[in-house]
Amino acid sequence: MQQKKSLVYLYLSLPLVLVMSMTSSIGFYTPGFYARETLNWATQSLGQDMIDLYLVAPILLVSSILSWKGNNTAVYIWAGTNLFLVYTFCIYCFDVHFNSMFIFYCINLGLAFYSLLFFVYTQVKTPARIQVNNLVLTNIIGIYFILISICFYFLWLSDIIPAIVAHKVPASLLEVGLPTNAVHVIDLAVFLPGMFITGILLLRKKTLAFILAPVSLVFFILMNITIGGLIIMMSRKGIEASMAVAIAMGFLAFFSLILLILYAMQMKKNTEYS
Template sequence: MKRRREHTKSWLLLTAPIAVLVTFAAGGELLFDVFRGDSPYFVAQAIGQDIVTLVVALPALMIGAVLAARGSDRARLVWFGVLVYLVYTYVIYAFHVRFNPLFLVYVALLGFSLYALIGGLATTDFERIKARHTRERSAKTAGTFLLVVSILFYIVWLGEVIPALFSGDVPRSVADNGTPTSGVHVLDMAWILPALAMTGLWLRRKRAVGYALAGALLTFLALLALAIVFMVVSMALYGQAASVVPAAIFGLLGAASLWMLLRYMGGMKAG
């Protein structure tokens, strides 16, 4: 047990270079004109997301790492969730943002975040986290919530992609962003939505791994929803076509995810 916790702390040390790189990436994009040839629609979204990454995700990552190093399992789950958010974000930046002076920063951020997430999960005692959770009802509710979110977003994304495939057109979101495909569609349907569904099922079946992944994915959902709200606001401020409907929907999703996360964490014993 002690050796496993020491190995986990070694992965937590990657938080330091990640924090520096996030400051350069998100801060550099906000202060300097680094986007070269990207569509104004995409750039406006990126600016909104960078604000959330710098002001919310970065402090959450650092505080989570410090408290996790002191033995807090709740903080460890939040740390995992921020890492999922960073991997998700910088896959898109590394592959969809046109080559710019921050390219190597994006690549390094993706690498550090991905390996910190893998290493942290590999050295986590899932049974310990399950044993600390004392409210089965909140766990089952969280599992149902993750399943429902997964199903709803599959319906939404497939409802956009399948008609485009049959008509031979490009989905509107892809055309607006000026990218070859939608990184959001790829990451959601290939990674995030299956992860939400599997975690929801594992949690309802009381499998130990589900108890750890649920806290991480609820953190991720809250962060991503907040980022999308800021994207819509940024688009409006920069004169891009923006609808209040997506902002309202994701605002509700973010509030629901945060409430579910707090309720879920409240069911865990401190430590």
């Protein structure tokens, strides 16, 4: 069965696509737009603008149109893309120096956030009865979420704890010239615990986890592509960056995509809406 059609997908996403395309275009194509940032952080900002403009905006536009038409899979892709944008524009709003696009960063963040709230509302109003019969697939995804969350916890804490013990600022912060690392904040406080809990719930075959799994996989795909792309851009600018990490991110993006496709095939067969 299909989800009910709703113009709200377009009402939220069309303005978001337009404003995001504008902010990304101005940031990417205006010489010296990120002049107040360090070379490292300016390069990452330019890379994020490029990814938002040429990858994320088209995905959001297409998924919103298909969601409006009642495509079940597109709704989860749409929600995962908005989750990625909430994450991304939190960083723009809090860790990019004040510039002429600040208000529009806030608009992007708000539209993406309320798009996520609308997704939650649709799941509450029209609960999905999702049955994924492939236990091997759900177990793999659940374990994947748990391992990813644990690995990134250790990675971030290995940067933070030694600096705290030594009463110093982490080297990664000195490179980007920021007071704190917004990625560390979001991951440690919200995202990684959420992924860990989703993994546990998925292993226990809880309905909430069946809903969150495809959303999380879309987020992983976009984030892994972003990290890999930023590393490549930094390397081309002469900034020290590990190409091995970029390759690993590419592998994880591909692995997440395969899991998403397999999961979507299962959902298409077994999902019903009340």
